[in-house]
Amino acid sequence: MIKDRILRLLFIPLLGIFIPYFSDIISYEHYTITELVITHLYFIFLSFCIWNTSSWIHHSLRPLYKVNQNPFTKISSIALTSALFGGAICWIFSLIWFRVSRENFSWLPVFKSSSFSALAVVVFTLIYEILFLTKERQLDEEVVSQLDIERSRAEMTVLNQQLEPHFIFNSLNALSYLILHDAQTAHAFNSKLASVYKYFLINKNRELISLQEELEFINNYFFLLQIRHDHKLTMTTNLDKEQEDNIMILPCALQLLVENAIKHNEFNDENPLLINIFQQNGYITIKNNKKPKPYLVNSTNIGLRNLSARYKFVCNKDISIQSSDHEFIVMLPLINKTQPHA
Template sequence: MKTPFYISHKLIWISSISLGILTSIPKIVDHNFILSEGIADFGVTTGFALLIWYYNIYSIPAYTKKTGSKNVISPQLFIGLGVGLVLMFVLSSIQYYILSHLNFGPKMLMYEVRGVLINLTFYMFIHLLYQTYLNQQVVRELERSMSANLAAQYELLKQQVNPHFLFNSLNTLKYMVESNDTQSAEFIIKLADFYRFTLGSLKLNLLPLGEELQIMDSYIYLLKARFEEGLVVSLNLRREIYGSFIPPFTLQLLVENCIKHNIVSLEKPLHISIGQEDDYLIVSNNMQPRKISESSTGLGLENINQRYLHLSEKEISIIMNTETFTIKLPIIYEHTNN
């Protein structure tokens, strides 16, 4: 969670009151010192400083978020100066209304010059603080993303080079070779393709959906050789989203999750569908839970969710009822591999 930009109210009030006192000192030492004028001068400067503090604290972050500009000299600077001139005019007019014996012209000019100097000082200071804050947020987000990415990659590596999956695949291959199955050569090619894709994609943050589906094709082929008609995987995606992006092996991990927790047999086939709904990929399966599920860390779905949060600032959705288990993955249209 991001820490909001914040400047201590104590700092704001102390600095504003200090400015009011400093600007009143010349009047206090003047031998013609009039208490009411000193108080009015103090009030105008302090009030102006407080208003400019809060105006800039709100407007500078809002302008930066809206435009993305980090330049010190920007339209916001001139807008702020204009706002400051108007504020000082209003405060000076109130003072003149209270102390009508003052010469308004020279006083107004003095206040406006003072206001511009205060405004520029506060603007520069707050702009510097906000840019420092943004840089710190970027560093924290990078550190958090790197940490989560490393954890996700470790989990992916354990899943992809899963000894159980490799053992089952080799057992299936052994059976196919012993029975002179004509698909043995194709099985070996798919197994090699799957592990080649796996080792070649682990360091990527995002992968084109079309490439992810190629990996899935090899993976499903290997699973079908083992489960035969006990596993039915259907794909219903529009070709135009094949150029979108997805964290590597997301679909494979979800399919593996389905198999871990559900019965897969010729008598009770497991149906897994991969489709699309608006801006989401939908992975759904019929619920036929095992009495004893395969061992699982329980981190698979959480890691996928964390990767989506870091890469797209969107969460996956999990929808479960007595008949189906569904995962909704936000479609990522923008490439962010670094």
């Protein structure tokens, strides 16, 4: 339902004044001020009846037409029907007016008033149609926007709820080996693994988390990776310790990028994978040396695409992805605790 209160308050009185003025149905010089007021109230009531009848016809007929139907046919039929009803109402009111007033009856003023009313109804119909189309477009944009938000949230929820299956399988294999050969390291490995899963379970549905918590998580996660890969992996962090608790980040954002580096690169003891996480120019930068695996890795890039879309949604900023022959860099915008977000 469109809000037309202002239009009603403005146009109903105006139409009630214009109908007698343009149709010459009133001899103004023969009326006192009081009589003119009463006369115009009568025609304002006529205008009220015409407006509401036209509005009712428009609201009743409009849903009968299909969305993809020719709009000219729809508007023409609604306008014609409304004009006929509006003209008929004015015709009846004009005849009544001549019977109760001191005016000499003439068909010309009746015809002129009815024609003017019909023309006014056509204008009203166009105004209503414009209002309806504007409202529908606004609602469509809101629905599309909400669907985009829900889709983004759903994709990110799926992303956050899953750990790379190979990581789970390899971690369990590593734990089994350590239990048999190094009980102390196995205990530490088990503790870190529990912390990693606890982080996933607690924070999988959160939009943001403090950088301090994310760093604690990524350190636990990297500990598990180093147990498996030993000196083939190195990770360094260079962040402002005083700001860690005031900076927010998407949960598992760093883990996704570390996992992405491991998945797509070949590394060994002689050529380790070097991952550097540092803060610079309003970004958290994750950089790794690049040595693509000699065979193609099955990848849909859904992780990076979702991460980019999520940052756009949360803080209306883009992540930066830079790739060269020797290194791969992803820059995540800093989000302050006090910064408004969606």
